[in-house]
Amino acid sequence: MKNRNILIINGSTRTNGNTDTLVNKIIEGVQDSQLVILKDKRISNCIGCMQCLEKSTCSIDDDMTEIRNAIQQSDILIFASPLYWGGVTGLMKTFIDRLFFYYHPSNKSLISRKKAVIVTPMNQKDVNEEAKILIAFYNCLLSCLSVKIIDFHFFDGIMEKGDVLNKPEYLKRAYLIGENIIHENV
Numbered sequence: 722m723k724n725r726n727i728l729i730i731n732g733s734t735r736t737n738g739n740t741d742t743l744v745n746k747i748i749e750g751v752q753d754s755q756l757v758i759l760k761d762k763r764i765s766n767c768i769g770c771m772q773c774l775e776k777s778t779c780s781i782d783d784d785m786t787e788i789r790n791a792i793q794q795s796d797i798l799i800f801a802s803p804l805y806w807g808g809v810t811g812l813m814k815t816f817i818d819r820l821f822f823y824y825h826p827s828n829k830s831l832i833s834r835k836k837a838v839i840v841t842p843m844n845q846k847d848v849n850e851e852a853k854i855l856i857a858f859y860n861c862l863l864s865c866l867s868v869k870i871i872d873f874h875f876f877d878g879i880m881e882k883g884d885v886l887n888k889p890e891y892l893k894r895a896y897l898i899g900e901n902i903i904h905e906n907v
């Protein structure tokens with residue numbers, strides 16, 4: 722077992738929804754991690770000022786400053802967001818837009834070579850068709866930042882708050898995502 726710093730980013734809009742439940746199970750499995758709940762944070766939209774590309778600094782002073790520190794201290798980033806219209810939630814997209822900071826060559830090494838795990842609760846069952854835009858999106862984002870995606874985990878067929886509680890196999894899978902990370906099975 723290796724000591725790895727795990728940062729979980731929860732982009733769900735719903736308190737005690739399916740994402741929260743799955744994230745809590747991952748946390749149980751991983752035992753030691755840091756959690757960022759995006760809906761509890763003050764994160765402004767990227768305003769496209771390009772200061773990050775020109776000066777390698779962000780012009781916006783908000784909670785992204787502390788989140789960037791957490792990112793930089795982590796080895797593995799877990800992006801957890803329900804599927805919304807074939808993509809991530811607005812909360813997660815706003816957060817991801819702000820990762821443009823790392824596109825500057827002198828900032829890129831602060832995130833590159835980290836690993837990522839993608840966790841996506843969703844309603845529809847045809848994952849490949851329904852989530853193909855999401856998969857392409859994460860592949861594009863994380864390859865641009867030189868972050869290696871370890872795995873995508875889809876939890877389909879869950880719509881209402883609490884649906885995931887009726888699927889013990891999903892709770893077990895989420896626990897194992899955490900456990901496999903700390904045991905280096907990924």
Ligand SMILES: Cc1cc2nc3c(=O)[nH]c(=O)nc-3n(C[C@H](O)[C@H](O)[C@H](O)COP(=O)(O)O)c2cc1C
Binds near residue numbers: 803805845879882
């Ligand atoms: C605005 C909105 C858009 C959604 N879009 C999709 C979608 O494109 N495909 C899908 O399978 N489920 C979709 N869903 C269902 C959610 O992914 C599902 O309810 C998920 O379990 C919500 O997670 P939560 O409980 O953490 O909020 C959507 C739900 C909402 C509210």
